[in-house]
Amino acid sequence: MPVPPTPTTGRRLCTALLAATLLLGAAGGATAATAAATADEAGWTAEPAAAGAAPARPYFYLAGPAGTVLEDRLALTNTSDRERTVTLRGADAYNTAAGALAVRPADLAAGGRRDGGVPGAGSWFSFGAATTVKVPPRTRAVVPFTVTLPPASLPGDHPAAVIAAADGREVGVRVHLRVGGPTLAALTVEDVSVRGRGARAVVAYTLVNRGNVALAPELALRAEGLFGEVPGRTARALPVELLPGQRVSLTEPWPGAPVLDDVDLTLTVTAPGAAPATATASARFVPWGVAARLGAGLCGLGGVVLAALLLVRGRRARGAATADGEPVPGENRAPEHELTGASR
Incomplete structure (x- = not known):
C-alpha cells in the first residue's frame, strides 16, 4: 500500500517498499515466504510471529469488545551481517481517492490529524519499551505489542497497520482490527458518467462505504439503447477493498460501447451482506468524424444542386427576354399608303 508522498527521496523509497509489502498483506493470498523474500533484499523482515506449529500469517487479525486490551507479536528477522535498529509504530489505514490502500505518516499516527479528525486505530497500539529494537546479525526477535480498544470506540472495522522502519526503509503489516458490536454493510454508487468513445470508452463512478465494515464490491453494467440492449459488463469483482467511511473514484472499461x-x-454494485446499490446515467454516441464527412458531402451535393437550379433559371430568363423582343408576324409588312385621285 502506498504511503502518502513525502518531500525527501528517502521517504519516497520507503513509500514504494511499503506499498509492495502492504499490498501483499491486503491480498491475503501471498505466502509468508514470498513476503520474506521480498523484504530480505534489504537485510531484514517484519511479519506476524507464528504461534507454535501454526502456519505463517500474512497479516494480523484482532477482535474484541470496546474497552479491552488485545495482544499479539511481531517477528523481526535480521538476515544481514550487521546489527539493525528497527523503530515500530501503529498507523491508520485508509483508501486513497483512486482506491489504493495507504497508511498515515508517523506525524499523524498518534498526535491527531491535520484535518481535525479524531485519531484512529493507529493511536491504540503500544510496543512498551520495545518501540526501538536492536536486532543482532542473523537473529530473529519477537516483539509483543498491545492494542487498547477505547471504551467509546465504535463497533465495526478499524483498519490499521504495524509499521517497522530501519535504514531509511519501512515495512507495513496489515492489521484487520474489529471492535465488537452491531455491524452494517452498506454502500452507494454515485457520479456516473461516460468518457471516451468506441473501444476506448470507460464508465467513471464513485463508490462510498456508508457502513462500518470493509467491503469487497462487485460491479455490473447494463445498457439500453434506441435499438435494444447494448453489450455491457457482467458482474465482476473490483480490485479494491473499500474501507468504512471511505470514498473512491474508479473507472470501468466498456469495450461494448456503441458507435451511434x-x-x-x-x-x-454489490458486496457481501450489503443491499445492491444502483445508479443511472445517459450517454449519446455520435461518430463526429463520419458525421463531419457526411455533412461536407451533403453540403457539396447541395451546392451542385443549387448551381444547377440557378443555371436552369438563368436559361429560362434569357429565353423569355428573347421571346419578348421578336416582331409579331404580320407587323413586318410595308405600310399601306392611301391613293387619291381618279382612276384612269
Missing part, C-alpha cells in the same frame, strides 16, 4: 446510439446506463 442514445444509451441509458445502469450500474449495479
Whole structure:
C-alpha cells in the first residue's frame, strides 16, 4: 500500500517498499515466504510471529469488545551481517481517492490529524519499551505489542497497520482490527458518467462505504439503447477493498460501447451482506468524424444542386427576354399608303 508522498527521496523509497509489502498483506493470498523474500533484499523482515506449529500469517487479525486490551507479536528477522535498529509504530489505514490502500505518516499516527479528525486505530497500539529494537546479525526477535480498544470506540472495522522502519526503509503489516458490536454493510454508487468513445470508452463512478465494515464490491453494467440492449459488463469483482467511511473514484472499461446510439446506463454494485446499490446515467454516441464527412458531402451535393437550379433559371430568363423582343408576324409588312385621285 502506498504511503502518502513525502518531500525527501528517502521517504519516497520507503513509500514504494511499503506499498509492495502492504499490498501483499491486503491480498491475503501471498505466502509468508514470498513476503520474506521480498523484504530480505534489504537485510531484514517484519511479519506476524507464528504461534507454535501454526502456519505463517500474512497479516494480523484482532477482535474484541470496546474497552479491552488485545495482544499479539511481531517477528523481526535480521538476515544481514550487521546489527539493525528497527523503530515500530501503529498507523491508520485508509483508501486513497483512486482506491489504493495507504497508511498515515508517523506525524499523524498518534498526535491527531491535520484535518481535525479524531485519531484512529493507529493511536491504540503500544510496543512498551520495545518501540526501538536492536536486532543482532542473523537473529530473529519477537516483539509483543498491545492494542487498547477505547471504551467509546465504535463497533465495526478499524483498519490499521504495524509499521517497522530501519535504514531509511519501512515495512507495513496489515492489521484487520474489529471492535465488537452491531455491524452494517452498506454502500452507494454515485457520479456516473461516460468518457471516451468506441473501444476506448470507460464508465467513471464513485463508490462510498456508508457502513462500518470493509467491503469487497462487485460491479455490473447494463445498457439500453434506441435499438435494444447494448453489450455491457457482467458482474465482476473490483480490485479494491473499500474501507468504512471511505470514498473512491474508479473507472470501468466498456469495450461494448456503441458507435451511434442514445444509451441509458445502469450500474449495479454489490458486496457481501450489503443491499445492491444502483445508479443511472445517459450517454449519446455520435461518430463526429463520419458525421463531419457526411455533412461536407451533403453540403457539396447541395451546392451542385443549387448551381444547377440557378443555371436552369438563368436559361429560362434569357429565353423569355428573347421571346419578348421578336416582331409579331404580320407587323413586318410595308405600310399601306392611301391613293387619291381618279382612276384612269
